[in-house]
Structures are given as structure tokens and as C-alpha cells.
Amino acid sequence: MVELAFSILAADFTHLADEIARAERGGGTIVHVDVMDGHFVPNITFGPPVVSAVRKVTKLPLDCHLMIEEPDKFIPDFAKAGADMISVQWETCPHLNRTLQHIMDHEVLPGVVINPATPVEFLIEVLPMVHHVLVMSVNPGFGGQRFLPRSVERIAHLRRLRHEMGLNFRIEVDGGVADDTVESVVRAGADMLVAGSAIFAGGKAEEKAREFLRIARRATEVSV
Numbered sequence: 001m002v003e004l005a006f007s008i009l010a011a012d013f014t015h016l017a018d019e020i021a022r023a024e025r026g027g028g029t030i031v032h033v034d035v036m037d038g039h040f041v042p043n044i045t046f047g048p049p050v051v052s053a054v055r056k057v058t059k060l061p062l063d064c065h066l067m068i069e070e071p072d073k074f075i076p077d078f079a080k081a082g083a084d085m086i087s088v089q090w091e092t093c094p095h096l097n098r099t100l101q102h103i104m105d106h107e108v109l110p111g112v113v114i115n116p117a118t119p120v121e122f123l124i125e126v127l128p129m130v131h132h133v134l135v136m137s138v139n140p141g142f143g144g145q146r147f148l149p150r151s152v153e154r155i156a157h158l159r160r161l162r163h164e165m166g167l168n169f170r171i172e173v174d175g176g177v178a179d180d181t182v183e184s185v186v187r188a189g190a191d192m193l194v195a196g197s198a199i200f201a202g203g204k205a206e207e208k209a210r211e212f213l214r215i216a217r218r219a220t221e222v223s224v
């Protein structure tokens, strides 16, 4: 079942609870929370206090995408704040096996993220451990960027690996996913679809979420 993980980075922060409710009414079923530290990526967003606030206004699962150096230090705080999923970047984790175990020890679903320049094969050793793999389809740090077309083949490669290894991790895609790109990623095998500006830019999040999902679900009928 393909799901919309709407990224609140593009939402109107002055009305965050209303924005989340709109996207949820439109069929969004996961809240994607982009955590940036100004070191791993050239931008600063929010941390555990905002996750706790969001936890109070929705029952939807919170999918925390950590674009931060030394994520191990902050995993307990995000777990305590109410994260249901925590994704760490392969590029920031020299001890990734231990980091993923640390997330699981806090009873949170672990995910691993790869930047556009990181080969999919680098994940083979940890694929049996993860709940989901997040393929960045932009270079992380900002919303509203253009989708990188090579991401489609990387998603298909991951799906092949999942099949060959007899695993069942979910495939998430993030960055520039919108009405004109969502079909290609769904057909390649993505089932957790992160979208920020496609849902929140210019308002009407409920209608935009509904239309986005209509296109995404139609694409599930045809897979490459």
C-alpha cells in the first residue's frame, strides 16, 4: 500500500496543527519530520521539542529524518519525544550496525538513508536490520528542489536486492516527489512517498494530498 509521508518542513509553521490535520484529511498517513543541524546539511530546522509538540496534535506515525552529525547522541531524545521511526544517514554513521541497534533498543523503527552519490550496494550489510530504506532524490538540506531522475533506477535496484535477499524492508523516497514524478517512483518500487512543497506550498494541503495519492495509487497497477 503506497503511503504519503507529508514533510512538515514546507508547512505554514504558524498553523502547524491545522496544516497536519489538512494533510491527514487528504489521506496522508505518515508525518515526515526533517531534522537538520547546519553541519551535515547547510540548513537548521527543528529537534525533539518540535517532535513532542507534533506528537500532541496527531496520532499518525512520526517519521524522523535525521540529517545530523553524531545521531547516536540524540536518538534517546527523539524516542522520548514520540518518534515512531528514526532514519539516519549512511554518510554520518561509521558504526551503522550499532546505531541501528540503538534505535531498536528504544523501540523505534530504524531506517537508513542514502544520498544521491552513495551507492545502493553500501547498504547490503544492514538491509536485514532496517524497517525502511530512504532514497534521497535530492541532495538533502532544503525542500522545493528538483527531483534527480537517476533515483528511479536506484529504487528499482533496491527492490531487486530486497527480492534477492528475501527481505521485506519498505522503500521510502524523498525530495522533489510531486504529481509529475510520483508515478515513476511508485512503479520502481517505492511505497513510502515523502512530499513537502507538493502538498503544502500555496495552501490547499487536503486537496493536494488527495490528488497526489490518486496518481500514486493508480501507478501501483503498473509496475516496471
Ligand code: DX5
Residues within 6 Å of the ligand: 007, 009, 010, 032, 034, 065, 138, 139, 140, 141, 142, 143, 144, 145, 174, 175, 176, 177, 194, 195, 196, 197, 198
Ligand atoms: C530535504 C528533506 C525533504 C524535503 C522534501 O533534505 O529531507 O524531506 O523536505 O521537500 P520537497 O518535497 O519539497 O522536495
Ligand code: ZN
Residues within 6 Å of the ligand: 007, 032, 033, 034, 065, 174, 194
Ligand atoms: Zn526528509
